[in-house]
Amino acid sequence: MDDQKLKITYSESDTKARYGASVSGIVSEAELTLSKVTPSLVIADHTFVPEELRGRGLARTLAAQLVADARDRGLRIVPLCPFVRSYAERNREELADVIQW
Template sequence: MTDKPAVQVSYEDHDQKGRFVARMEGIDEEGELTISKVSETLVIADHTFAPDAMRGTGAALAMVNALIADARAKGYRIVPLCPYVRAQSQKHPEWADVIQL
């Protein structure tokens, strides 16, 4: 059994936009989860992308988990416009404190 490389998630702030970026050792491409900031207390999760090389590694979920943790730390709610974030939020009722459907 081989261990999967760890997913490293970082955040890049771009004024009214932002993105969580997933990187993995040995994979040149990166995954991203983009957000739009509506206000200091509300963001929209717009889009999640994981390249083929990251599919099945947990990279997309790691980015959503980073978004959830960031929302809790900074006190904002998330509108899950992205189908992946919406689907994950329905599987994780414990995120209800930061998800706005």
């Protein structure tokens, strides 16, 4: 990303959560959204990267942040979103502790 800085944000409500990824100098933001099922189970339901941010690995960065946070918080993730499902399948052994199939 050269000189551009990456910023990851997290926001949540009672039933939903959202990771955002922005790059300095670009208005658009990539996102990964979650639905909270129980205090220990979330569904990764949507990932989107706008055209101007594609090719920078932002979806993968958001998925990795989700996994790191899930480990820290003792959460399990149901990978409903096609991108997160693919990410989990490619890293099945490494993510076995947080992915619920």
